[in-house]
Amino acid sequence: MAETATIAFYLGVIAYSVAATLFFLELARKDGGASRAHWAPRLLALGGVLHAIHVVTASLLSRVCPIDSLHFALSFSALIAVGAYLALRERLRLSALGAFIAPIALTFLVGAQFVGQSSEAALGVSRTLLMFHIAANVLGIGLFLIAGAAGSVYLLQEHRLRTKKRVAAMGSRLPPLDALDSTTHRLLLAGFPLLTFGVVTGAVFSHQLSNPGGAEALRSLLGYATWLLLATVLVLRNTAGFRGRKAAYGTIAGVLCMLLVLLMYVVRASSGGGNL
C-alpha cells in the first residue's frame, strides 16, 4: 500500500504539473497555434484521481482520518478545489481558471508532504468538534481557492478590456467578466457558512487552550480578518453594488488572509507542533 501511495503521489505531481503547463500555454498561445487545451482538464482530472488515491492510501497506511491531520487536510482542500473546478468549468465557461487551480493543487499536494503528520488533537479540545471544524475549513478552503482564482482572472480580463491591449490577440480565451463575477460570488456564498463555522469553532478552541501564544492570537486575528473581508464583500454586493473589480480585490484579499492562516499552521506543524 505504501508503494501505491508513493506511486500515486508522483504520478499526481506529474499530471498536475503537465496540466498546469498546458493551461498556461493555452493562455499564452497565439491564435491559430495548435491548441492542447483539451488535454489540460483531463490531466487535471487524472491528477485529482491520483491525488485522491494518494490521500486515501496514505491515510489508511498511517491510520489517520484524512481530515484529522494538517497534512491530509491541506491535500484534501486542494482536491476539493480541483473537483469543484472540473464540475463548474463547462457550465460557467471557466476553463482559463485551470491555469490557477492546477498550480494550487500541485503546491498543496507537494507542500503537504513537508508538514508533520501527527493527528493528535489539542488537549482539552472536543475531538468531535475539532473534526467538524477541520471538515468545514477544508471544504471552505477548496471553494475559496477557486473564488480567489476566479477573482484573479477577472482582474486580468478586466484590465485587458479596459486598457484595450491584446484584445485581438487573446480573442475569447479568457472567460466572460460576468461569468467570473457571478462564480466568485456563488463560491463565496457557498463557502461563507463553512468559514463562519470554522471561525466560531476556532474561537472556542482558542479560548479552551490554556496558554495561547502570540502566534495563536495572530492566527485567530487573521481568521477573523478573512471572515470580515469576505463578509464585507458579500454584504456590500447586495447593498451597494459592490461587484466586479472591487469585489475581486476584496475576495483576493480574503483568500490571501486565509492562505496566511494556513501558512502559519504549516510553519507551526513543520517546526514540531503538528497538531491542527
Added chain:
Amino acid sequence: MIVVVGLSHRTAPIGVREKLVLEAASLPDFLRALVQRAEVGEALLVSTCNRVELVAAGPSGFDSDLARVAEACVDALAVHSPGIAPHLYTHVGGAAVRHLFRVAASLDSMVLGEPQILGQVKEAYEVARKAGTVGSVLHRTLPRAIRAAKRVRTETAIGSGQVSVPSVAVDLAREIFGDLSGHSALLVGSGEMAEAVARLLKAGGAQVVVVGRTLSRAEELANVVGGSARPWSALPQSLIEADVVVTSTSAPHFVVDYDMVSAARRARKGKNQFFIDLAVPRDVEPRIETLDGEFLYNIDDLSKVVSDTLSTRTREAASAEAIVGREAEGYDRWADAEQATPTIVQLRTRLSSALEEELSRSLRGKLKHLPETDRAALLKMVESAVNRLLHQPTIRLRQAALDRNQDSLSLEQLSAAISELFAFDAELEAMSGPENAAPEPEIETADAEAENSGFSLAPKARVVASRS
C-alpha cells in the same frame, strides 16, 4: 489534373462580375451541358460575391488535354455572359490545383482568412456531385482542397478574430457578458454600422431598444432590427436598463455624459455596462471609463482591433501559403502515381478473373463436394495469391509514375509492356474514359459475374482500386 477558369475581384470590377451570375436553379443544367462537350469530362462551379470559377477536368481523367478543357470552359462562360472573356483567367494543371487550394484556404479572398469561402467550395462540390458532373479527378481533388483549407484554419491564425467593426463590437460584448440572451441593448441614434451592430446583438439573443430624437425614425429602425422604440426623453431610464449601449448620432456634443452614466450605474447596482460609440464626433464622454464596470470602445478602438486582426492574418498568410504549397506538392505526387492506376486495375482484374474462372470450374467439378468453409478458405487463398503476385508490380508501376527523371523504364514503357503482354490495350483505354474513370463500375461488373459462380474476389479488388 484540372483547370480553373473564372474571374474574381482581382481581375474584374463588380460591373463585370455581376454579369456572370448563374442562378442556383440553373447551375446543374449549365454543368451538365458543359460536361456533354467532348473536351470536358467533369466540372463544378464556385460562385461567391467576389468570384465565379469553373473547376474542370477532361474526359480522360488525368491524361486529358487540359488546354482543350480550358478552351471549352472559357467558351462556355463567354457564351453564357458575353463580354466577360477579357477578364477571365485560366490556370492549368499544377497551377490550377494550387489556385484551387489557395481559394479554399481563403488566401485569395478579398478579406484574407474569411471563413465563408470554404463552405462555398464545399457547396459547389455538393451541387456538382448531385448534378452528376463530378468524376474521379474532381472527386479526389476537392477533398484534398478542403483538407488543405482545414489545415490552414487550424494550424495558422489566418481566421483569427473579427475583421469588421460590428463583429468586433459584438465579440467584445460577449467577452463581458458571455451569452447575450437575456441581456438588453440600447441603440441611440441611427447609422448603417449601428444598425449592423444592433442586428448582430439581436441575433445573439439580446433585446434591442432604439431611442431616437425622432420617434417615427426610431420606430422604423426598431422594426428593421427587430426591437422596440422609445422617445428621446426615455434615454436616462433606457441607460439604466441597457447592458450594451450603441451610440451613433450626428450630435456635435456628448449625448451620454459622465453624470448620466454615473447615475445609471448606481441604479444598476454596479453591473457591467458596455458602450460602443460609433459616432464622430463622439457621443459618449470618455471620462465614463474611469467608472468601475463601465467599458467604452469608440470607432478608433474598434478599428484598431480590426487592424490588429488583419495584421495577424497577413503575418499568418506566409505559414498558410507554406501549408498550401505542401498540400499541392502532395497532390502532384499523388496525381503522378495515379497515372499508374488504370494499368494496375486492369492487371488485377485480369488476374482475378482468370483465377476466378479456374476456381469456379473446379468448384463445379472435382471440388464440388467442398463445404462452404473450405470454399471460403480457397477464396481467401486465391485473394492472397493475387495480392502477392501484384504487390511488386504495383509498387514498381507507382514508382515509375513518380520517378520520371530516372534512367529506369518509364510508366509509359511499363504500361505498354504490360498491355502488350496481357493484350488489354483496348480495355485500358476504356478505363480512362469519363464514365469509367472511377474504377467502381468495372469492379461492380466483376462482382456481379462472380456472384453467379458462387464466390467473388471483387470486394478485395474494390478496396484496392478505391485506394489507388
